[in-house]
Amino acid sequence: MIRQGLTAIILSVFITFSAPAQETMPEAPIISEQEIEKRARVVGRALRCVVCQNQSIEDSNASLAEDMRTLVRARIRDGQTNEEVIDYMQSRYGDFVLLEPPVQTNTYLLWAAPFLLLLAGLAWFMRLSRRKQS
């Protein structure tokens, strides 16, 4: 009983003192530069250098790619997730900035095509072999 009361008092003290302290804390969690670099590489490899031919911003020497790399790192430093950074770039440059086309209504055919072609080839092969047998 006394213990519980004590805990409550200590807790309430903590809460009253920690609440204003939390407000002044920086919003972004602190991430090590190493971690930022690691994540920025992953994000950068998924983003197309929009002025190059099929290169990611990590692989390109173009000045715009260089600036985009810096912006990606700044956003990660600000506490954004990898997806948020990629979504931001997509909201500016459209699907074109994504090196891998997203699976969505206008790309279903693109993603399904290899499997459809495989099925068509199999059907053709089976018909041929059946004809040979008969």
Add this chain to the structure above:
Amino acid sequence: MLKALKGLSPLIIFIGFIAFLAFGLSRDPAKLDSILIDQPFPDFSLTTLDNPDAQVTHEILNGQISLVNVFGSWCVACVQEHPNLMQIDQTGRVQMIGINWRDDRDKGRKWLNRYGDPYDVILFDGDSQMAVDLGVTGAPETFIVDQAGRIRYKHIGIVTADDWRNTILPLINRLETEA
């Protein structure tokens, strides 16, 4: 009849495939309409070319139609476009905003001294913050922003006198009646 069609089927498939490729490969995905059309102009706070301490925000776009032009002293096509911008400025129909992209302040200023300054405000975007926010891939690029601060038109490359007359001016006339 059916047999003839069967014999021709490889050819038909081939032609279909060529048509598919001709359509797909002739479209330049980089030239797709900006997905920013009808979106609010991105928030910004940038310094001006002349004053590294001044802060200009997107509020300057409110209440009037603006032409936002991305340029740089390193940009060869901009030299070609420049006389057209000078003429557009003469009409007094739009607020002219320049974005000096990836430039050096001194070089940018010298360039404008040499070719003339059509801009009411020149924002300095040395590290592509604004450019990436606008989905810019190269200079020159030009945006028309309406009175409410929304992007209504994007032009990639040089704005010619014809582009002004046939596309941009009619758009401005339309936007003015909208307000």
